[in-house]
Structures are given as C-alpha cells and as structure tokens.
Amino acid sequence: xxxxxxxxxxxxxxxxxxxxxxxxxxxxxxxxxxxxxxxxxxxxxxxxxxxxxxxxxxxxxxxxxxxxxxxxxxxxxxxxxxxxxxxxxxxxxxxxxxxxxxxxxxxxxxxxxxxxxxxxxxxxxxxxxxxxxxxxxxxxxxxxxxxxxxxxxxxxxxxxxxxxxxxxxxxxxxxxxxxxxxxxxxxxxxxxxxxxxxxxxxxxxxxxxxxxxxxxxxxxxxxxxxxxxxxxxxxxxxxxxxxxxxxxxxxxxxxxxxxxxxxxxxxxxxxxxxxxxxxxxxxxxxxxxxxxxxxxxxxxxxxxxxxxxxxxxxxxxxxxxxxxxxxxxxxxxxxxxxxxxxxxxxxxxxxxxxxxxxxxxxxxxxxxxxxxxxxxxxxxxxxxxxxxxxxxxxxxxxxxxxxxxxxxxxxxxxxxxxxxxxxxxxxxxxxxxxxxxxxxxxxxxxxxxxxxxxxxxx
Amino acid sequence: xxxxxxxxxxxxxxxxxxxxxxxxxxxxxxxxxxxxxxxxxxxxxxxxxxxxxxxxxxxxxxxxxxxxxxxxxxxxxxxxxxxxxxxxxxxxxxxxxxxxxxxxxxxxxxxxxxxxxxxxxxxxxxxxxxxxxxxxxxxxxxxxxxxxxxxxxxxxxxxxxxxxxxxxxxxxxxxxxxxxxxxxxxxxxxxxxxxxxxxxxxxxxxxxxxxxxxxxxxxxxxxxxxxxxxxxxxxxxxxxxxxxxxxxxxxxxxxxxxxxxxxxxxxxxxxxxxxxxxxxxxxxxxxxxxxxxxxxxxxxxxxxxxxxxxxxxxxxxxxxxxxxxxxxxxxxxxxxxxxxxxxxxxxxxxxxxxxxxxxxxxxxxxxxxxxxxxxxxxxxxxxxxxxxxxxxxxxxxxxx
Numbered sequence: 001x002x003x004x005x006x007x008x009x010x011x012x013x014x015x016x017x018x019x020x021x022x023x024x025x026x027x028x029x030x031x032x033x034x035x036x037x038x039x040x041x042x043x044x045x046x047x048x049x050x051x052x053x054x055x056x057x058x059x060x061x062x063x064x065x066x067x068x069x070x071x072x073x074x075x076x077x078x079x080x081x082x083x084x085x086x087x088x089x090x091x092x093x094x095x096x097x098x099x100x101x102x103x104x105x106x107x108x109x110x111x112x113x114x115x116x117x118x119x120x121x122x123x124x125x126x127x128x129x130x131x132x133x134x135x136x137x138x139x140x141x142x143x144x145x146x147x148x149x150x151x152x153x154x155x156x157x158x159x160x161x162x163x164x165x166x167x168x169x170x171x172x173x174x175x176x177x178x179x180x181x182x183x184x185x186x187x188x189x190x191x192x193x194x195x196x197x198x199x200x201x202x203x204x205x206x207x208x209x210x211x212x213x214x215x216x217x218x219x220x221x222x223x224x225x226x227x228x229x230x231x232x233x234x235x236x237x238x239x240x241x242x243x244x245x246x247x248x249x250x251x252x253x254x255x256x257x258x259x260x261x262x263x264x265x266x267x268x269x270x271x272x273x274x275x276x277x278x279x280x281x282x283x284x285x286x287x288x289x290x291x292x293x294x295x296x297x298x299x300x301x302x303x304x305x306x307x308x309x310x311x312x313x314x315x316x317x318x319x320x321x322x323x324x325x326x327x328x329x330x331x332x333x334x335x336x337x338x339x340x341x342x343x344x345x346x347x348x349x350x351x352x353x354x355x356x357x358x359x360x361x362x363x364x365x366x367x368x369x370x371x372x373x374x375x376x377x378x379x380x381x382x383x384x385x386x387x388x389x390x391x392x393x394x395x396x397x398x399x400x401x402x403x404x405x406x407x408x409x410x411x412x413x414x415x416x417x418x419x420x421x422x423x424x425x426x427x428x429x430x431x432x433x434x435x436x437x438x439x440x441x442x443x444x445x446x447x448x449x450x451x452x453x454x455x456x457x458x
Numbered sequence: 459x460x461x462x463x464x465x466x467x468x469x470x471x472x473x474x475x476x477x478x479x480x481x482x483x484x485x486x487x488x489x490x491x492x493x494x495x496x497x498x499x500x501x502x503x504x505x506x507x508x509x510x511x512x513x514x515x516x517x518x519x520x521x522x523x524x525x526x527x528x529x530x531x532x533x534x535x536x537x538x539x540x541x542x543x544x545x546x547x548x549x550x551x552x553x554x555x556x557x558x559x560x561x562x563x564x565x566x567x568x569x570x571x572x573x574x575x576x577x578x579x580x581x582x583x584x585x586x587x588x589x590x591x592x593x594x595x596x597x598x599x600x601x602x603x604x605x606x607x608x609x610x611x612x613x614x615x616x617x618x619x620x621x622x623x624x625x626x627x628x629x630x631x632x633x634x635x636x637x638x639x640x641x642x643x644x645x646x647x648x649x650x651x652x653x654x655x656x657x658x659x660x661x662x663x664x665x666x667x668x669x670x671x672x673x674x675x676x677x678x679x680x681x682x683x684x685x686x687x688x689x690x691x692x693x694x695x696x697x698x699x700x701x702x703x704x705x706x707x708x709x710x711x712x713x714x715x716x717x718x719x720x721x722x723x724x725x726x727x728x729x730x731x732x733x734x735x736x737x738x739x740x741x742x743x744x745x746x747x748x749x750x751x752x753x754x755x756x757x758x759x760x761x762x763x764x765x766x767x768x769x770x771x772x773x774x775x776x777x778x779x780x781x782x783x784x785x786x787x788x789x790x791x792x793x794x795x796x797x798x799x800x801x802x803x804x805x806x807x808x809x810x811x812x813x814x815x816x817x818x819x820x821x822x823x824x825x826x827x828x829x830x831x832x833x834x835x836x837x838x839x840x841x842x843x844x845x846x847x848x849x850x851x852x853x854x855x856x857x858x
C-alpha cells in the first residue's frame with residue numbers, strides 16, 4: 001500500500017523590515033495602515049492558508065550609529081493587530097512573534113489566551129529570545145540577560161506560561177444562576193512557578209482558551225534551538241528550502257522528538273520561502289532577477305557589505321570592485337538590532353571568498369552581493385512551483401512553507417490564484433477548511449491540562 | 459428652555475455589569491463574557507447611542523472584593539480578557555465610537571503599552587484612548603515577582619507609609635505616561651518618505667530617541683510603531699484623591715472622578731484646575747467626567763426593585779466608590795445637567811447590569827438629553843479627539 005499523500009501546510013508572512021521587501025515597487029502599499037494587514041490576511045484565507053504570520057523586533061535597527069533607513073521601518077504591536085484581524089477573518093490562524101526576554105509570563109499568557117478566545121481558537125505564538133543590551137535599552141530591566149542564558153530563559157518562560165494556560169479547567173464557566181456559582185473553585189487559576197528566572201505565584205485571570213494553549217512556533221537552527229523546538233514547539237521554521245538540506249534538517253528534528261515522548265506528527269517543519277512566478281521558466285527567471293536587483297540597490301549592497309566588513313564603506317562605489325582592506329574583527333559591530341549579523345562567523349574567510357568570487361566573475365560590489373545573498377526559494381511557472389513544493393513535502397524535506405511575499409500587501413495574490421489551485425487539484429492542499437481552530441488546520445490535538453511537554457524532559 | 463451645552467458621555471464596560479450579582483440578572487449573558495460577540499454587541503449598542511467612548515476595565519489579577527488579595531468567592535464574576543485586545547477585536551466592526559481600554563502601568567512596559575495603544579489607533583482609524591491604571595495590590599505584584607508591594611492595613615490607609623507608597627506608585631504612573639506619550643511623538647508625521655532616488659524609506663532625522671531616565675525605568679526609543687493617527691490618543695485616569703488628581707491634571711486628557719454631589723464635584727473640578735495650572739497646562743483642555751453607577755427603569759420604583767433584587771441575590775446592599783443613581787432616565791438627565799453646572803464636562807456611566815442598563819442609557823437617557831439640547835444627534839467627528847473637542851496636537855519635535 002502506498003503512503004497516503006501528505007497534506008501541505010501554508011502560511012503567509014507579512015512582509016518584513018528587511019531588504020526582501022521591495023517598497024520601491026509601484027504596487028507597494030502601506031506597512032502600517034490596517035487595510036494592508038486585512039488585504040494580505042483575507043488573501044491568505046481565501047486561499048485556505050493555515051495561518052498569517054507577523055514578525056517582531058523591539059528596537060529599530062542601526063548601522064554605523066544611525067537608524068537604518070533603506071528598508072521598511074515601522075510596524076504595529078503584534079497582539080493588537082492580530083486581535084483586530086480576528087474580526088475580519090473566520091478561519092485563518094493568527095501567529096505572532098513575541099519575545100520571551102522583554103516580557104513577563106503573566107502578561108504574555110493572558111494576551112495569548114485572550115487572543116485565542118477572541119479568535120475562537122486561532123492564536124499561535126512564535127517564541128523568540130533576544131539578549132542584547134541594545135534592545136534592552138527600551139525596557140525596564142535593560143540588557144539583563146547573558147547570551148548563554150537566553151534558551152533557559154525561553155524554556156522557563158514557556159513552562160511558566162504553560163502553567164498559566166492550564167490553570168483554569170476549561171474555556172467556559174458554569175455561571176449557574178440558580179446556585180449562584182459563577183465558578184466552582186475558589187482557588188481557580190492558582191499557580192506557582194519558581195526557577196532560576198521566575199518566582200511567581202497567585203491566580204491567573206483568563207479561562208483556558210479554546211485551543212488549550214496557543215500553537216507554539218519556534219525558529220532556531222542551532223543545536224540548542226532544535227532541541228528547544230523538539231521539546232516544546234508545535235512547528236519549527238527553518239531556512240532549508242532545498243531537498244537535501246531540508247531532508248537532513250527534517251530527519252534531525254523529528255528524530256529528537258522521541259526523547260521527549262513526542263511523536264513524529266507533533267512537530268511540523270515549515271521553512272520560510274520566497275518565490276518568483278512567470279508564464280514560462282525563462283520569464284520567471286527574468287522576474288526573479290529583476291526582483292533581486294530591486295532588493296539590492298547600490299546603497300543596500302554597500303550597507304550589506306559593511307555588515308561583513310564591519311567598517312564604514314560609504315566612500316566605495318557599489319558598481320566598483322570590493323575593498324582591498326580586510327574586515328574589522330573587533331568586538332563592536334557596525335550593525336545593531338539584526339540577528340543576521342551573527343551569521344558571519346569568520347568574516348576574514350568570507351571576505352576572502354567573496355573577493356575571489358568577484359575577481360573570477362568580474363563582479364562589482366552590487367553584483368557580488370546579489371550573487372551571494374541567495375535566490376528565491378521557488379522560481380518557475382505555477383506548475384513547476386507546485387511540483388517543487390509538493391515534492392519537497394512528499395519527500396519529507398518539509399511539512400509546508402511560510403511564504404514571504406516581496407510586495408505589500410498584494411504580493412501573495414498571484415501565488416494564491418495560480419499555485420494553490422494546482423496543489424488543490426492534486427489533492428495535496430485543502431479546498432475548504434475542515435476545522436475551525438489552527439490546531440485543527442495543523443492536525444494538532446488540544447493538549448491535555450498539566451501535561452507540559454517540557455516536564456517529560458526533566 | 460435655553461439649549462444646554464452638550465455633555466460628553468462614556469460608558470464603562472466591565473464583565474456583566476457593576477453590580478456583583480449582575481451576571482444573575484435575567485438578560486445577562488454570563489457564559490459569554492469570554493466570547494468576542496458579547497463585546498461586539500455591547501460596543502455596537504453604545505455606538506447606536508452615539509456615545510463618545512467606551513472604557514473597558516482590566517486588571518493583572520483576579521477580581522476580588524478585598525484590597526489585599528483574592529477573596530476566594532465563587533458567586534461573582536471572576537476572570538477577564540485583556541482589554542486592549544477586546545478593543546482591537548471590536549475596532550473593525552465599529553466606525554465612530556472611541557475605544558478606551560484599561561492597561562495597568564505598575565508592572566508593564568511603557569514601550570509595549572505605547573505601541574499597543576498606537577496600534578489600536580491605527581486599526582480603529584483614530585478612535586483609541588487609554589485608561590492608565592495604577593496597581594497597588596500585593597497579589598498582582600506576586601504575579602510578576604519583580605517587586606513586593608506591602609499589603610494595605612485596612613484600618614490604616616492614612617499612615618505616612620501608605621502615603622509614600624501611593625506617591626511612589628503615582629510618580630511611576632506619571633513617568634509611564636510620559637514615556638508612552640514621548641514614544642508616540644518619536645516619529646514625526648512625515649517621517650516616512652519613500653524616496654526612491656536616494657533609496658531611503660524614512661527620513662531618519664524625523665525619528666527621535668526619547669532618552670527618558672526615571673527612578674523606575676529608562677527608555678531609549680524611538681518607538682517601532684509610527685505615530686498614531688490622532689498623534690496623541692487621549693489618556694484617561696480614574697482619580698479619588700489629591701495625589702491621583704495631580705496625575706490626572708498633569709498627565710491626562712480625561713480625569714474620571716467620583717463626587718458625592720454637585721458641591722463636591724465643584725470642589726474636585728477646582729482642585730484639578732489648580733493642579734493643571736501648577737503643571738503649566740492651564741491652556742489645555744482636560745476633561746473632568748464624573749463616574750456614576752446607574753440602575754435605570756421606567757419608574758423610580760421599578761429601578762429600585764431591580765436593584766433590590768440584585769442586592770438580595772448578592773446578599774448585601776450594593777456600595778460603590780462612585781455615586782449610585784437608581785431611577786428613570788429622566789431623573790438621571792436632571793442629575794447630569796445639574797452636576798454639569800459644577801464644571802464637569804461629561805460623565806462615565808457604569809451600568810449596574812449589562813445589557814439592561816446600557817440600553818437604558820442609549821435608548822432612555824440619550825433621547826432625554828437630546829430633548830434638552832445636551833447631547834449630539836449625529837457623530838460630528840471621525841476621531842476620538844475630535845469627539846472630545848481636542849485638536850490634533852503638533853508633534854513636539856516638528857519644526858514647522
């Protein structure tokens with residue numbers, strides 16, 4: 001008997017504050033007007049997507065001591081915009097990124113539980129950690145956390161929040177008029193959580209939410225990040241969009257689940273993916289190239305080069321050759337508030353490699369940056385893109401994808417109109433929502449109260 | 459009869475209403491308090507009555523009849539959803555009414571509150587406000603575990619220690635509101651330029667660090683959220699005594715107060731106006747609204763009976779920090795106009811039960827007031843500031 005066809009999961013990422021988003025495109029709309037959020041969310045819901053996704057960053061990015069001005073700047077408060085979207089969508093999951101460092105469990109738990117009630121069970125929480133004092137300057141406690149403590153903070157934060165999510169018996173209250181009992185238990189919502197990061201006790205004040213707990217999402221490619229996800233998350237993002245790398249990541253994180261008493265289908269692997277569609281393969285390749293040139297202007301190329309060189313390169317010509325000087329490998333970094341900076345682990349080696357590549361191809365700074373910054377994940381006609389997505393899912397390189405359009409808010413329309421119907425035709429993607437909650441869409445059960453996954457590991 | 463000056467009307471939404479037995483009233487919907495449709499229906503009803511705004515109560519702990527912690531009661535409403543998120547959920551389904559959620563200042567981050575209210579303003583096209591609330595409760599402090607607030611000694615709230623704690627909490631509240639306001643102004647209105655020629659999305663000279671340093675926190679800025687449509691959404695606070703009046707006068711746009719009668723209202727208004735002058739805000743409009751709990755009926759006797767039945771269910775006569783009105787919409791209109799003469803600019807009515815007393819306001823009181831020329835016949839402005847007669851303030855950093 002052949003394996004049944006896996007169902008693909010799809011999510012829509014609201015375009016972010018980085019150079020993937022092309023704000024210079026004539027179609028580009030507002031990044032703050034509510035209408036843009038409604039537009040993308042309703043497109044995703046029309047296409048029967050699993051969820052809508054919002055990223056977050058709690059300090060405006062800076063480079064060379066100045067606010068970075070070449071990308072989109074500014075975004076809404078995550079919870080507030082998701083709660084408003086719950087009013088204009090019916091089935092679409094609503095996923096928000098919320099930081100476990102610059103928040104407290106009681107407040108975040110009641111915000112997520114409230115969002116889950118107000119959306120009838122559609123909330124998801126992308127748990128992120130940060131530790132930098134730069135972001136901390138916007139908050140009461142400042143930069144209190146050492147980098148190596150960030151996953152323990154996140155783990156304990158999530159454990160505390162889980163205790164709060166589970167502290168009421170159910171989403172409803174008896175409200176028995178005859179007996180005069182609004183609730184049965186005078187100690188309802190009682191909790192107490194004490195560990196290295198938290199010492200909190202009392203009674204929680206939001207009933208258990210329709211999904212029990214929000215769906216937990218996690219991104220993180222390091223060993224610690226993968227372990228955190230295997231232990232606590234319902235879905236993990238990754239950056240591995242190719243077949244071999246995807247399969248390796250997929251089997252690695254799924255293998256880790258057994259340690260925590262979890263099964264294969266309790267953690268979905270959802271890589272982020274960009275796309276460029278065309279009427280022919282050649283047309284799609286040309287459109288992909290145009291988008292990449294839009295994403296990396298001469299000015300942006302110089303700023304991205306500065307992030308590796310860690311020096312002010314504003315005097316260089318983006319259409320000229322790479323700098324002769326080497327990167328500055330000092331402790332302070334020219335770019336702040338940006339996670340990608342830490343990806344340059346050996347700047348000298350990378351710079352050497354980039355120089356060789358530029359010389360061999362006779363590439364300018366801008367051409368080189370376009371080369372090294374990666375292609376769109378999916379480039380092709382609707383048919384070939386549908387084929388590729390289906391193959392990646394059926395061959396266990398992913399369970400689905402978080403699609404990142406490059407134009408706000410209409411950048412998902414073409415995908416929704418051309419690729420989704422093809423996936424539906426082949427029976428790999430839903431044609432109607434079969435459930436009402438995000439857990440229903442993702443095939444995840446409502447967790448039992450008090451069975452914290454994390455505890456299994458302790 | 460000469461046309462009166464129109465007064466402003468707000469309704470304070472809380473659970474099933476302000477009477478502890480409100481959830482047992484025949485028309486109450488107690489099993490729906492955690493459902494979005496309940497709140498949408500209430501706010502739409504308030505909007506049909508052309509009210510200026512609704513406030514939504516909130517707290518960082520379980521409701522309790524005690525000051526020092528949970529009361530272990532099961533016969534009253536316990537539990538509530540986050541008020542900012544209720545307001546956001548309702549915003550796209552309403553068009554005119556102001557949405558003023560409560561958010562606590564004591565344990566929360568001004569950075570988060572600032573962007574949350576700014577975003578509420580964006581999703582409601584300029585109808586957001588904020589009721590800033592101080593928490594002096596030891597149980598709420600224990601939910602955060604970052605500081606200890608001593609239990610109040612019920613017999614002894616007027617000690618120097620109690621006054622010092624109150625002053626500290628309200629100084630922190632003033633700092634919190636100051637940071638929230640500075641963050642709203644940390645983006646000038648025209649900061650987003652989208653200049654394709656230079657590749658710049660923003661003019662970073664129009665974004666500003668706030669560099670706030672206070673006793674409890676320091677905040678760098680700028681906000682991650684662009685300036686809200688109203689520039690500065692109205693900030694409001696409930697105040698019962700001198701220290702809170704001072705906060706209201708120096709930091710807010712609406713102070714809710716709890717006078718016992720018209721003479722008391724006049725004294726409170728005078729005190730707030732004096733504090734306003736001391737704070738250098740004499741030329742700014744600061745509304746003073748009186749809070750009243752209302753039980754309405756077609757006749758005085760009917761209203762009294764309804765309240766008495768609720769008192770029977772609760773097993774105690776209802777009392778409140780605010781004056782309690784029990785009677786007809788006609789009688790309530792008389793009282794409001796009489797108190798308005800004391801210098802109040804509006805009222806925040808707390809319905810004894812929901813939806814009954816809300817409907818008593820929108821369908822009984824509002825027509826009465828209109829009849830006397832004291833309330834609007836149509837929404838005259840698109841934003842909450844507009845409804846309150848407050849101009850859109852220039853950004854403090856704007857050079858022109």
